[in-house]
Amino acid sequence: xxxxxELMAIEKRYGAVPVLKGVDxxxxxxxxxxxxxxxxxxxxxxxxxxxQLERHQSGALMVEGERIDPYWSNRRLARxxxxxxMVFQGFNLWNHLSAAENVMLGPRxxxxxxxxDAAERxxxxxxxxxxxxxxxxxxxxxxxGQQQRxxxxxxxxxxxxxxxxxxxxxxxxxxxxxxxxxxxxxxAADGMTMLVVTHEMQFARQVSSRLxxxxxxxILEDEPPDxxxxxxxxxxxxDFVARVFR
Amino acid sequence: MDVGVIWNxxxxxxxxxxxxxxxxxxxxxxxxxxxxxxxxxxxxxNRAASSFAWAYVWLIRGTPMLLQIFAIYYWLPSLGVMLPAxxxxxxxxxxxxxxxxxxxxxxxxxxxxxxxxxAGYGVxxxxxxxxxxxxxxxxxxxALPPYIGQAINLVKNxxxxxxxxxxxxxxxSQSIYSSTYKIAEILGTAGLLYLAINTLLQILQxxxxxxxxxxxxx
Numbered sequence: 042x043x044x045x046x047e048l049m050a051i052e053k054r055y056g057a058v059p060v061l062k063g064v065d066x067x068x069x070x071x072x073x074x075x076x077x078x079x080x081x082x083x084x085x086x087x088x089x090x091x092x093q094l095e096r097h098q099s100g101a102l103m104v105e106g107e108r109i110d111p112y113w114s115n116r117r118l119a120r121x122x123x124x125x126x127m128v129f130q131g132f133n134l135w136n137h138l139s140a141a142e143n144v145m146l147g148p149r150x151x152x153x154x155x156x157x158d159a160a161e162r163x164x165x166x167x168x169x170x171x172x173x174x175x176x177x178x179x180x181x182x183x184x185x186g187q188q189q190r191x192x193x194x195x196x197x198x199x200x201x202x203x204x205x206x207x208x209x210x211x212x213x214x215x216x217x218x219x220x221x222x223x224x225x226x227x228x229a230a231d232g233m234t235m236l237v238v239t240h241e242m243q244f245a246r247q248v249s250s251r252l253x254x255x256x257x258x259x260i261l262e263d264e265p266p267d268x269x270x271x272x273x274x275x276x277x278x279x280d281f282v283a284r285v286f287r
Numbered sequence: 288m289d290v291g292v293i294w295n296x297x298x299x300x301x302x303x304x305x306x307x308x309x310x311x312x313x314x315x316x317x318x319x320x321x322x323x324x325x326x327x328x329x330x331x332x333n334r335a336a337s338s339f340a341w342a343y344v345w346l347i348r349g350t351p352m353l354l355q356i357f358a359i360y361y362w363l364p365s366l367g368v369m370l371p372a373x374x375x376x377x378x379x380x381x382x383x384x385x386x387x388x389x390x391x392x393x394x395x396x397x398x399x400x401x402x403x404x405x406a407g408y409g410v411x412x413x414x415x416x417x418x419x420x421x422x423x424x425x426x427x428x429x430a431l432p433p434y435i436g437q438a439i440n441l442v443k444n445x446x447x448x449x450x451x452x453x454x455x456x457x458x459x460s461q462s463i464y465s466s467t468y469k470i471a472e473i474l475g476t477a478g479l480l481y482l483a484i485n486t487l488l489q490i491l492q493x494x495x496x497x498x499x500x501x502x503x504x505x
Contacts (some may be wrong), residue, residue, distance in 0.1 A: 094405055115414045123411025133402035133409075137424045147410035150420060199410055245351075 075249030126196030186217030302457035322388025347386030395430030
């Protein structure tokens, strides 16, 4: 079976500023790719190109063998995005909806589930992220860690083929990081295909099947985490590893 | 102060206030629908649609309401559109107030944080679904205070349709005091009735703000 996601020579510029300078990445079913590297390396941009919240200027994006054209309208992209779950740094729960309603909106609107089925799915998923007791609360009544766990449940409710995590714990209190990482590790253990942009090196090392180290708009290393952390080859990677474990 | 005059004419004034309330309500409904439609055109990426909505606002806000009322009542008939005074009043007030609602709604729409919109696209909503399920519900709260403010303007502006003989509160007051000469009593009563209607709107605002407070962004 072919890769679920394939990026080939992806380039992205903001105006004259290059952010991605030809990125290649193949993600197979069940793989967990940790994407690490210094700020400004292009990690988030890369992730956002996978579901086309950012459009690349050249190169090719393939999702389940289908080539995704960056000129497609948001309307046409909806079908693609429905099968790719996205978790944001800032949670981005919809403030006017309760936790359960946040989880139900996608299944009801996009997948056409009826209210009872969507509610059942929300129950199951909120239980899975440990938030059954908070289903009727609004985002403003939840802690950051709870909001992020609802956001994960919201993405899972679409039964996605791939989950994208864009620095999912960076905006959290240190004390709340653990509960979110735990949910993510559970997903990885269940075989979910995941792309995880993170600054949590310990976590990246533990759950990733491969680590992609990015700097300056390129993937400089792409290998199993133990290889990366014990024998990084590129000078920038060596420098990064040295500073992380100083 | 001649309380007897007020008492004698109160039924007429109350009925006229009812007309004011009715014409304002209808214009609020039609003006809101028109204003929302134009606001959606205004924020759309279609240049022609956006320009059309911009031009509407430019024209309607830039000309006197009295002129608009006269145009609809006296000039439209020459184009073959003959409206009775009440309907002409509703049309004029709706068109006028929509010109203000456009930017009120647009400001609400633009206040929705980008992350809320991206999360919508992220689960696979289409642009229309993002607009109706996320952006519009989230714009109600920020648009509410200026919306009620414009609704209050609308109630007061409805007094202008007295010039085309719609028998609302202002017209009726004028005809009563021009025969009784009890100007202070009649205008004072009319003023209190306008104030009462607008007080209801202000109370509505307080109630709605409280109800919508759960999604105030911290």
